[in-house]
Amino acid sequence: MTPTEARNGTSRTARKSTEVGPTSPSWLGVALPVAALVALAALVAAGAFSGAFTAFANFADPGVLVRWGVPVATVTTELAVAVTVGALALAAWVLPRGPLVDRAIGVAGVAAGVWTVAALVQLVLRFSWSTYLPLDSPTFGPALMEYVSTIPVGRTYLGIVIVAALTAAVALLVRGSVGAMCTMALPLVALGMQSSTGHAAGAASHDLAISALFLHLGGAALWIGGLAAIVFVGLRYAATGDVIRRYSAIALWCFAAVAISGLVSAWVRIGSLDGLGTDYGILIVVKSVLLIVLGGLGWLHRSTVVARLSAGTTTRNAAIGLFWRLAAVEVGVMGAVSGVAVALGSTAPPVPDDVIADPTPAEIVTGHPLPPEPTPLRWLTEFQWDVIVAFACAAALIVYVRWALRLRARGDAWPVARTVSWCLGIIVLFWATNGGAAAYGHVMFSAHMVQHMILAMVVPIFLVLAAPVTLLARAVPARQDDSRGPREWVLLLVHSAWGRFLANPIVAAVLFAGGMIVFYFTPLFELALTTYAGHLWMILHFTLVGYLFANVLIGVDPGPSQPGYPMRLVLLFATMAFHAFFGVTLTSGTALLVPDWFGLMGRPWGPSAIADQQTGGAVAWGIGELPTLLLAVGVAISWTKSDAREARRTDRKAERDGDAELEAYNEMLAKKAEQAAKRGEG
Template sequence: MPPAAPVLTARVGLVVGAVLAVAVALLAAVVAGITAPSGLADPGAVTRWGTPVVTALGELAGAVVVGALLLLAAVLPRGTGRAASDGRAWPATTLVAAVAAGVWTIAAIGDLVLGYATVSGTPPSAAGFGSELGLFVTQVPLGRTLVALVVVAALVCVFALLVATPRGALATGLLALAALALQSQTGHAAGDANHDLAVTSMFLHLVGAAVWIGGLAALALVAHRLGDDLGPAAARFSPIAGWAYLALAVSGTVNAALRVDGPGDLLGTDYGRLLVAKVLLFALLGLAGLGHRRAVIPRLAPTASGRVPPLFWRLVAVELAVMGAVSGLAAVLGDTPPPVPQAPTGELTPAEIVTGHPLPPRPTTELWLTTFRWDLLVAFGCAAALVVYLRWVLRLRARGDRWPVARTLSAVVGLLLLAWVTSGGPAVYGHVLFSAHMIQHMIMVMVVPIFLALAAPVTLASRALPVRKDGSRGPREWLLGTVHSRWASFFANPLVAAVNFAGSMVVFYYTPAFEYALTTTLGHLLMVVHFTLAGYLFVNALVGIDPGPSRPGYPIRLVLLFGTMVFHAFFGVALVTQETLLVPEWFGLLGRPWGPSALEDQRDGGAIAWGISEVPMLALAIAIAIQWTRDDERTARREDRAADRDGGKELAEYNAMLARMADRDGAR
């Protein structure tokens, strides 16, 4: 095989995957009737046939961008001086990301133009189409979202060319994820009656697909430059692909449940039949990935001539081809009307108009414990964190190291509690009752962090994760680099952590941040992340085990703790005595036939903020006192051992000093 054959094979595989994606998208569009003329408001043949093509190519290009940046940030070495690992794959991968981002930008522009043509029923060649498109991108939310997607994709293209470090690759990758977040708000999710769940499940689906498809495609394009590092790179990507597959399965199941009602819709509608075909291809893709992991990765060593084994190319070609077909079906599914109406039907209640959800019944103890409205991203993150934590514990035990059972139980309780408080009764009723929202907030910021800090996840990770020695940055390097960074040291400082822990509550509730968290999915997610992390940093500074802060003496810790207790008390009193309603256009317009008035409920929330904080604060005070006592005992034992070793020399010198001082006083 000539030297250029691996590159040609990888490019042919990608082209075949893209062609299959377009072909399957067109075939599915014909089956679903999307390409047929739509009567009076027909956008034209170019729009009808071009939309599935542009969408499929755009999704594939975006996936390659995310996958390539992931390889740069966490998989590929930058060079160690060895001939087989000289970092030649690094600049090639940045070029792959930049070119794919350019294609993504062009496809996003085409999607914007054809999307407006579809919505308006106007062909792009019609007179006045340009001026109408201008109004669409400036006045209509969907148009603003699509043009923002174009801008972000273009910025990713520019920044990808400038990437020189894993940190830069991570920052650019986060920008690409922002584009996927914008994309998740289009299509069926934009007008779904269960908007929050639809958007989060679509975002999780897009990220999972991008990581798996794009990562494998980028790895195939640069495999011939990796040399001896091909095997380690593929082995590192394999578990990432496994998590991406799981994210696709979970989010796909949720999306299907929102849009299909029973087996009859699966076989009796165009959407259902396309969904069944996608599920079958997805299962085939999973089997191919499993075979790739078990059969190929252990044997991934370059041949004597330095070329990549042919088995790798065959399996990559098959997997990319199936991925292309799945992507084509996914592109058409986004434009096919589902059997279950996605827009709310009938006369909307005030609660549905304001919150997007029906008003729940009067809260009871049973409903608080059994009612769920899944926060998919947080719930999936908690489940993934729990699985990873337990795997780390098992890894330590397998090599003979011990990990306290109490820490494991603390992690389980903390993560399950976080999942419940963001998806269970506190989340459902916290959307319509300020008092319930305050219960959710207090548990999230004051109770969950205690369990997470006592679980010592950073300490466990630093012991369980392998060390990278080839110049790449793995999970351990990223984690420890973040923990020991200047920003982390600043926010982990006990005084800063205490101010952030207490002060951010005032900033949150008395600024538009509270309304933003109530009305947007991103705002809600940022609220959960910020307050959980702020609570963890504060608790870790006081009684934690993980590295990070320079912890002060125990008296200072008690002062910080009691200071935050006083602040929480003042905050609760302020809410109890307040005469105006926070976010009145939300809590004041729900039309609740049960419970207290909105202002009385807000005062109840202030009392909860005042009273519920006392219990975890008291628990922290007791923990500090216990640690203080144990520290004194350890110090005493250490001094006793030192005295035994040197015969009490230090004590004898001290007594002699006192005797000399007494003699001098007597002489005077």
């Protein structure tokens, strides 16, 4: 005990005990089972209203067990995967490292085990549901094996079961926040697979529906599962003030993600306001009302519990007790939302997910109508929305500006030019992934190359000059309870062996230049065109690799030591030469890349596919050189400023010590001259 603690009559043990919430009310321990029952009740009510689970009139009935077993298994699956994601998120981002983190990972492992069993049951029952084949049919087994081995939807559901089982196994083996972060990638993969089953591959707005559904499922799982995981981890130990604040911030972002993606998904399936009068539309309204109630409960959390904890206007135990009372109601409403959502997924929407009738060649290949002939104005007005990337861009703008304002509010300076640079970079990124570059980049190789050059060579320059890691380190306080938040994770990555390897100048240059060859002349290019996951990977890869290379040349963020300015220019001009070689190869080439895509587009306007590809080579050569030259100018300016700073430093040092360095140098020269004279005389 320190003297100060002795005077105040407190100790570390006593202080630590005040951080722990009170023992929860006895009724709170049954909140989750009650929520599950509420979910089932909402499912039954919504299903009875829409008739989604009634016997089929014109087809063979697979049986009442199948008709009602599918939605029950689906509710169980979704709640289990939510607890899995929420527990892993708590372990990675919220809880202090140690026993609580390991306990949360254990909860995730058990939840993943339940998820595995429920997903397997769901697979079997859904097959019976979709084929009208009863479970006791003699051909059920062989037909099920063919379903999971040859039918894409069946393979997807089997893949989800395998990922769930793998998640359970890994969660029971790993420990610590790093293990939780790595394990969380598995259920996210499963949610991505599930998103691809929610809209027919050949239906209109396929990619938009997938991106909206993934954001919706991920946000809901983190929101519902995070709260449930706090209960499972331990009401007495996990419900501290810090945990409540952190979960509240995560829940706010999840609410925004669920609300925005839900609106997009509803609009895709309703099509117009008239669709709200259908059974599907009425369930949408009910789900929206419940979501608004959840948002109100979240607002109460932030305005009462979090506000009281931050202001110190009430005791910690009283505030946390209020949190649990609100949380119990919130869990019940979440259960109702889950039940309505499952019933909604089994109800026919006004805009069916049928394959497009009489599709054009472009719709057959891409799933989208062919955009009109490009003009300068249409490059600005045409849009092909990507909900995930658009949401990420909006979040990046809000977070960066908020951090900059936080610094300004406490009296610390942050250059306005850096904030402007970040905003410009994010706006350009948004346009490249949602605007004309995205709309035309899907059907024309030359437009795709414009998108590539912007993502890899224009956006990173703005982002690097904004110094986001430096802002993060200054604006976000370091956590004192040994947990890892955004600041800790980013700095851990920057200073890790992997971070130093990827930021190595040679590695960054090879990834930046050589990545183009690997991408365009392997099946990766076709994967990025034909799958939404590949498309997201392409955006992330181009932007991240460009950021690493630009940061080597002109970055100001902390990280591995940068090479000298002559070496930077050598790397820059070497990549410039490589870009020129790559562009010339495409310009003079006569073999069409991904001919089953660009060659079958059926465009009535514009050049032929091969001529357009050659134009794309010119774009890679020409447009790519301008950002390279700007980087060269930036390196030269930084070099000049560095020399100027070194000269000023030397001058200040000379003023302090009477130019001792110059005097020592002159004395050395005089001694050498004297020694040379003596040797001459000898």
